[in-house]
Structures are given as C-alpha cells and as structure tokens.
Amino acid sequence: MIMIKTNQINFLKKNYNGSSSQKFSKEISQLRCSQQSSRVRCCYINPTTQTQIVRIDNVASGFLERVVLPHKKIIFEASPxxxxxxxxGNPISSILSDKILCHRLIYREFYPP
Known part of the structure; x- marks a missing residue:
C-alpha cells in the first residue's frame, strides 16, 4: 500500500475545507494513482562473493529488505x-557498503545490440 505524505494531505484538507467529502476522496485517490505510476522496475546484481542485504526504507514506496546471494540479481519496484x-556481511554484523539512487538501477529486459 502506498502512503501519502502528511503535508500533501494537509494541503488537500486546507484547500477543500468545507467542500464535499466526495471531492476530497477523489483528490486523494488521484494522488495515490500518480504516486503508483511514478514507480519504476529496478534491477540490482550482487557483484561480490559475499552475501548482501539490500534495503529500501521509504514511506512513499513501502519497505523492502531482501538477501542477495553472490552473483545473483534482484528485481523490484521503487520510486526513482x-x-x-x-x-x-552476515546479517548480524553487516556494514552499509553502498547507497544507490534507484533511477540508476532501472531494469531493461532487452538491450540493443
């Protein structure tokens, strides 16, 4: 489920104060749809010989945490x-080794020759 940021809800409440609840509900559902459409399919490949844990912690996109074995890939959806x-490292003593912007991981099934 995609969560709407509090400041966006407050903006809608302020602008639709006194309006019908139907208009307000319509605006919220349109905002949710626009947030969903801004998600992209991403791919990450573990290039190391060690097990890695990948994580995205963002209110708008939800939460993702997966184990990626050496030389394996993971495909996921996220906001760019x-x-x-x-x-x-191992789950108990792992260290943050990289932080990658998801727009750099956009997945393309077919690459031109």
Missing part, C-alpha cells in the same frame, strides 16, 4: 528517487 542501501 528512492535509495537502495546495500549491506555486506
């Missing part, structure tokens, strides 16, 4: 402005 955190 989200950051993928890459933690290397």
């Amino acid at each position: 402005d989200d950051y993928l955190e890459v933690h290397t």
Whole structure:
C-alpha cells in the first residue's frame, strides 16, 4: 500500500475545507494513482562473493529488505528517487557498503545490440 505524505494531505484538507467529502476522496485517490505510476522496475546484481542485504526504507514506496546471494540479481519496484542501501556481511554484523539512487538501477529486459 502506498502512503501519502502528511503535508500533501494537509494541503488537500486546507484547500477543500468545507467542500464535499466526495471531492476530497477523489483528490486523494488521484494522488495515490500518480504516486503508483511514478514507480519504476529496478534491477540490482550482487557483484561480490559475499552475501548482501539490500534495503529500501521509504514511506512513499513501502519497505523492502531482501538477501542477495553472490552473483545473483534482484528485481523490484521503487520510486526513482528512492535509495537502495546495500549491506555486506552476515546479517548480524553487516556494514552499509553502498547507497544507490534507484533511477540508476532501472531494469531493461532487452538491450540493443
């Protein structure tokens, strides 16, 4: 489920104060749809010989945390402005080894020759 930022809801409440609740509900659903359409499919490949944990923690996109084995890939959806955190090592003592902007990880199934 996609969450709407509090300041956006407050803006809508302020502008629709006294208007019908139907108009307000319509605006919120349009805002949710526009947020969903801004998500892109991303791909990350673990280039190391160690197990990695990748994580996206963002209110708008939800929460993602997955284990990526060495030389394996993960495909996921996120907002282009989200950051993928890459933690290397075992789950107990992993360290943040990289932070990658998701728009740099956009997945393309077919690459031109």
